[in-house]
Amino acid sequence: MAKDEFVAWGEKYHPDIKYSSSWGCPCGKWGWFTGFIKDNPYGHVVGFSPEQPFPTHHEEGSAGIIILECPRCFKKFWFHITLEHARYCMKLCPQWPKSAD
Numbered sequence: 001m002a003k004d005e006f007v008a009w010g011e012k013y014h015p016d017i018k019y020s021s022s023w024g025c026p027c028g029k030w031g032w033f034t035g036f037i038k039d040n041p042y043g044h045v046v047g048f049s050p051e052q053p054f055p056t057h058h059e060e061g062s063a064g065i066i067i068l069e070c071p072r073c074f075k076k077f078w079f080h081i082t083l084e085h086a087r088y089c090m091k092l093c094p095q096w097p098k099s100a101d
Helices: 032-038 083-092
Strands: 045-049 064-069 076-081
Touching: 045 083, 064 083, 076 083
Parallel strands: none
Antiparallel strands: 045 064, 064 076
């Protein structure tokens, strides 16, 4: 799947949504990796956009950004995801729109 096949959905990015370089909420009470211990972090993804507020430094490039809602403070935050991670998200995020094929 090419990058241009990913379609924006859900929560739209706006500057009030904070970037997370650590894949965790800026509140410090929940993160993508700590989420695996207690719950499915894919369940907290509330949006995706192929548009990026700034470029990534991932060697593999980026499919775009995902926006998550922290289950502790309910604030939203975002981070870049690679093409490979976007493919996993499409399969494992229950709220990611499924294609009609």
